[in-house]
Amino acid sequence: xxxxxxxxxxxSRSSSCWNRSGLTGVFLILLLLVSSADMTGQNRLLKKADExxxxxxxxxxxxxxxxxxSKGDSRYHVTKRIADCYRQLNMPTHAVEWYEKAIAxxxxxxxxxxxxxxxxxxxxxxxxxxxxxxxxxxxxxTHKPRQGLSAEDYLYHLRxxxxxxxxxxxxxxxxxxxxxxxxxxxxxxxxSSNRPGKSYxxxxxxxxxxxxxxxxxxxxxxxxxxxxxxxFLPGIKTGLNDGPVSFTSDGQQMYITRNIDxxxxxxxxxxxxxxxxxxxxxxxxLSSLPLKIKGYSIAHPAISPDNERLYFSSDMPGGYGGMxxxxxxxxxxxxxxPVNLGPHxxxxxxxxxxxxxxxxxxxxxxxxxxxxxxxxIFVVLAMAEGFSNPHNLGPGIxxxxxxxxxxxxxxxxxxxxxxxxxxxxxxxDLYAFKAQSPLTFTQVKGTITNETTxxxxxxxxxxxxxxxxxPVASFESDEDGFFSIHLLSDETYTVRFRKRMMQPIEKxxxxxxxxxxxxxxxxxxxxxx
Numbered sequence: 001x002x003x004x005x006x007x008x009x010x011x012s013r014s015s016s017c018w019n020r021s022g023l024t025g026v027f028l029i030l031l032l033l034v035s036s037a038d039m040t041g042q043n044r045l046l047k048k049a050d051e052x053x054x055x056x057x058x059x060x061x062x063x064x065x066x067x068x069x070s071k072g073d074s075r076y077h078v079t080k081r082i083a084d085c086y087r088q089l090n091m092p093t094h095a096v097e098w099y100e101k102a103i104a105x106x107x108x109x110x111x112x113x114x115x116x117x118x119x120x121x122x123x124x125x126x127x128x129x130x131x132x133x134x135x136x137x138x139x140x141x142t143h144k145p146r147q148g149l150s151a152e153d154y155l156y157h158l159r160x161x162x163x164x165x166x167x168x169x170x171x172x173x174x175x176x177x178x179x180x181x182x183x184x185x186x187x188x189x190x191x192s193s194n195r196p197g198k199s200y201x202x203x204x205x206x207x208x209x210x211x212x213x214x215x216x217x218x219x220x221x222x223x224x225x226x227x228x229x230x231x232f233l234p235g236i237k238t239g240l241n242d243g244p245v246s247f248t249s250d251g252q253q254m255y256i257t258r259n260i261d262x263x264x265x266x267x268x269x270x271x272x273x274x275x276x277x278x279x280x281x282x283x284x285x286l287s288s289l290p291l292k293i294k295g296y297s298i299a300h301p302a303i304s305p306d307n308e309r310l311y312f313s314s315d316m317p318g319g320y321g322g323m324x325x326x327x328x329x330x331x332x333x334x335x336x337x338p339v340n341l342g343p344h345x346x347x348x349x350x351x352x353x354x355x356x357x358x359x360x361x362x363x364x365x366x367x368x369x370x371x372x373x374x375x376x377i378f379v380v381l382a383m384a385e386g387f388s389n390p391h392n393l394g395p396g397i398x399x400x401x402x403x404x405x406x407x408x409x410x411x412x413x414x415x416x417x418x419x420x421x422x423x424x425x426x427x428x429d430l431y432a433f434k435a436q437s438p439l440t441f442t443q444v445k446g447t448i449t450n451e452t453t454x455x456x457x458x459x460x461x462x463x464x465x466x467x468x469x470x471p472v473a474s475f476e477s478d479e480d481g482f483f484s485i486h487l488l489s490d491e492t493y494t495v496r497f498r499k500r501m502m503q504p505i506e507k508x509x510x511x512x513x514x515x516x517x518x519x520x521x522x523x524x525x526x527x528x529x
Contacts, residue, residue, distance in 0.1 A: 062082060076105040079105070080099075080112055083102055096120055099112060110135075111136075114133065116132045121373035127152075147475070149474055158398075160470045161394040164393075164396065165397050165433045169423070169431055172191075175425055176194045177193060177428040179193075180192040181417070182247055183407060188220065190247075191244070192214070192242065194212060213242060215243050223409075233282055236284055236286060238259070240268065241257075244405060250307075255310065256286070291335060303356075309329050311326070313351065318340065321347050321368055322350040323352050325345060350366065352375070353405040355408070364377070365405065367402075369392070371392050377392075377398055389486070393406075415433060416430055416431065417433065442489045442518050442519070445520070446521055458480070461476055462476060462483055463496045467491070472493065490511050502529065503527045
């Protein structure tokens with residue numbers, strides 16, 4: 001571009017017409033040259049900003065995007081990327097400010113509405129959040145997973161279950177980050193932290209200028225008091241991030257997430273490795289699992305109690321969003337190809353940090369399922385085929401901030417999780433929780449038929465309430481007249497069945513009728529009016 005302008009100026013100067021209009025033309029050409037040089041510089045700076053962003057160096061990318069924006073380039077890409085950087089740096093107020101600028105462009109994409117909605121939720125601006133999340137789901141033609149409730153009713157339902165867990169801050173937290181707890185033999189808590197170690201060499205993560213994460217362990221003295229943390233297996237430490245981990249129930253194997261060498265594009269990926277214990281000692285040789293696809297990551301391993309199924313998160317192709325949940329089964333000593341848990345669990349957002357307990361309940365964190373803000377923790381129940389719909393654990397465990405990496409202890413009466421909620425010591429802190437009432441469910445299912453014809457009655461509206469007026473779910477019977485829902489076993493529910501031109505039916509279900517992980521079968525006949 002500059003070369004073309006240079007030739008043009010030379011040709012102009014060879015002209016014999018050097019009057020006022022000729023000088024004006026020269027000045028205009030010079031202005032174009034300067035403008036072109038500025039544009040070239042901006043394009044170069046934008047390219048460098050994009051490179052820093054693709055390498056997860058959000059601090060550097062943000063500064064470069066801001067420089068581009070300050071030069072008057074207010075294109076959508078730059079505006080959105082500034083918002084994305086603030087989001088990645090956990091600065092939701094600034095992220096909202098720039099996402100709101102981004103949606104003013106005519107070429108705004110669905111993802112921008114999605115991230116604006118999540119950022120607003122972190123700031124407890126729920127009504128505004130729901131507007132943009134609904135817009136996202138409309139554009140993407142995806143289901144709004146609120147159990148059939150309106151946004152207001154769903155939030156009311158979540159907040160109604162606020163006393164189920166008590167939460168305590170742990171004494172092992174630092175001014176840095178701690179997350180990813182795992183229990184070894186139910187006596188030792190192993191976790192990841194980026195607190196400074198004893199090494200004189202400090203490697204910093206370019207994304208946030210913080211140290212990389214290493215593994216630490218602390219003896220469990222009681223649920224909330226642990227011994228002073230010490231490095232765990234320093235012999236397998238790398239120069240990048242190590243953890244989180246998951247132990248087999250016999251304590252003889254450990255699955256660990258770690259960064260691997262950067263790919264040719266400079267993007268660091270994650271992989272899962274297994275470490276084995278021989279004669280009571282952990283080996284220093286790690287084996288990579290045959291699950292990773294080049295160019296993508298797998299992370300956050302969670303091994304089932306019987307050691308037969310490994311759950312993990314991945315952004316591999318074929319998923320439904322950013323990070324999806326997968327599992328791989330052990331068959332003849334080998335792990336099967338990854339199986340996606342499907343769209344009723346995975347969303348256009350991120351599903352991460354799975355944990356499977358001794359009862360077969362799968363816990364995980366999601367920012368795509370509706371909740372209180374940021375990452376919320378959910379549970380799904382194992383069924384004959386797949387899992388139940390996700391259940392939000394509610395206030396206490398969840399907050400308007402990021403709540404994730406939950407595990408249960410051996411007694412299944414409490415456990416640990418991580419959160420960046422206010423009141424902690426660092427960016428992410430570890431918390432202990434205690435279940436004040438059992439987290440048990442009953443599957444309520446049945447078939448609805450027409451009293452006159454005896455045929456299944458489809459599209460019957462089914463509304464579930466607890467304590468008479470708190471909405472829990474709203475759905476319809478299928479073409480076979482069948483319905484099914486999992487409900488907490490310690491609540492009293494009212495279930496209402498309605499269909500146009502049919503007599504309505506109402507059924508009350510009490511805790512005495514519901515048993516832990518039991519099944520209640522009901523059959524109803526609807527009579528014509």
